[in-house]
Amino acid sequence: MPFANFKVPAGSLDEKQKEKIVTRTTELYVEIYGERARANTMVLVEEVTDGGWGIGGNVLTLAMLQGPPE
Numbered sequence: 001m002p003f004a005n006f007k008v009p010a011g012s013l014d015e016k017q018k019e020k021i022v023t024r025t026t027e028l029y030v031e032i033y034g035e036r037a038r039a040n041t042m043v044l045v046e047e048v049t050d051g052g053w054g055i056g057g058n059v060l061t062l063a064m065l066q067g068p069p070e
Contacts, residue, residue: 001040002029009062010047018045 004025013021022043029037050062 001042002033002037003042003044004029005044005046007046007048007053009053009060009065010049012047012062012065013045021045 006021006025022045025043026038026041029041051059054060
């Protein structure tokens with residue numbers, strides 16, 4: 001069973017964006033493995049609590065990832 005797990009900052013995606021991740025990921029697996037993969041492809045979009053992850057030893061927040069206001 002193809003499986004993809006996306007971890008994203010909580011509140012950074014709306015329902016339509018999550019749906020797009022699921023749909024496009026499923027289509028990618030179908031492109032690679034063929035139509036038989038569609039019914040068995042699992043895509044999990046997990047929202048990580050703000051400040052619950054980091055890179056290079058630094059805790060990241062949604063505000064930091066969004067960058068300065070334009």
